[in-house]
Amino acid sequence: MRRRPAKIARILYLVTIYGFLYLPIAVLILYSFNDTRYSSNWQGFTLKWYTALGDNRMLLDSLGNSLLVALLSSTIATAIGTLAAVAFQRYRFPGRKLLYGLLFVVMMSPDIVMGISLLMFFILVRLEPGFLTLVLSHITFCLPFVAVTIHARIADFDPNVIEAARDLGASEYQAFRHVILPMLLPAVVSGWLLSFTLSLDDVIVSFFVTGPTFEILPLKIYSMVRLGVKPEVNALSTVLFAITLMTVFVSHLLVKEKRS
């Protein structure tokens, strides 16, 4: 009984922090269904801001562009990231420590540093800023997240299983294709989903490497938000939040499956 006040204090503390994290998002979602453009009072439930999104060609185009970039870059990042994780775990080659260190640096380096370094690189090699530069950049910042997610999973493996396959005559590729990859699959899908979210949400790197002819959703939202609060943006932000929510949830289920 003596400990009850302490327990209440602990719960209150947790609730306060969660409230801080979630209250603004909850208000945003609520307002996206509010039937008024200006007032912040509740004026009744509506879906008209969502229908307005469906009629906005420019927004739909930039959403399409964003999805295309995200699908392509997360898929390629997952392929290279999976190979990287396998290479760093299984192989010894010159420069291994340097490359692994660089991957770590990418993960920690501020987005703005990556944005300007890639901008300079693309100008040097004369790549027109737009679709291609975006995909290349997004692959680069997703890569370490995939590699780390998968590396953690490989580290749990019993290496004898792979050695057994090799002893039974499987080539390195066959061992990868038929033994390593199936065991890694949940982590691969989880890495893909996280890359997809990262790509879909990125503002800073994209800001530097995109061109005027190829508009993507986060930058479109950024330019709209600079002009103030709009109910259409509330609806759009809610949609983006829902996509993130689904991604995190599915990814969580996959990782959970691994432990059982």
Added chain:
Amino acid sequence: MTDRSPFKTAVVAVVAFWILVFVLLPNLLVLAASVLARDEVRFIRPGFTLAHYRALMSTEILGIFVRSIAYAAGTTAICLAMGYPFAFLLARSSARKLLLMLVVIPFWTSSLVRTYALIIVLKANGLINTLLLETGLIQQPLPLLYSNTAVFIGLVYTLLPFMILPLYAAMEKFDPALMEAGYDLGASRLQVLRHILLPVTLPGIIAGATMVFLPALGLFYVPDLLGGARSMLLGNLIKNQFLAARNWPLGAAASMTLTLLMGLLLWAYFVSVRRYGDPREALTR
């Protein structure tokens, strides 16, 4: 793996190619640009100079640096103060899977969307002002938005999950029996915190601080959207040099200082892991 399998060669080649071309080379370009002369048309021209690093020392830019670092350090301190007890409670909770998930969701949610959500809460006829006005605590709406306070709240709000997750990872590995042992041996709460919990979770603290401090310097859209034009931070400075002022070498030099800060923090992290990581491995389950 001593055998030369073509698969292995191909894998290593692809991975090495990508990292060297899209990570190492671009960063070397920034370093090069920061010590080359400025050119109006082609951005940079040959000729070694340290003038851009000296220009960073001018009163105006130094002011931005100092303010930016103060904001980032303040954000880190507040996130740590809020996140440390939080991560501790989380790691001890029976519902920690669910509670952790509730931190992971904002971690992965677009920072732009979250910053925008904060605008809705802080604006003149937003939630906070409406509540305060209706309860009669204030007569006029408070000017919360477009202030330095709003930028500060925005940075803490955006980056708090980035502090909590590494702290949680460190706390989860920590064996609570160590604290019990400390108490049994007569240590006070403060002594247990100071001599057991803090050292063991130090790598987590430094990892969290790195993940908050560095982005806090570079997140240009937070001051852009929440602050007035006055609250310009390092990220805004770099962005302006590249896009508006077209002074690439100066922007590159400013960016190099960010890279240098990152190097220092990563170094501190590895030192702490080397010093406290091993005992942690030995002492935990």
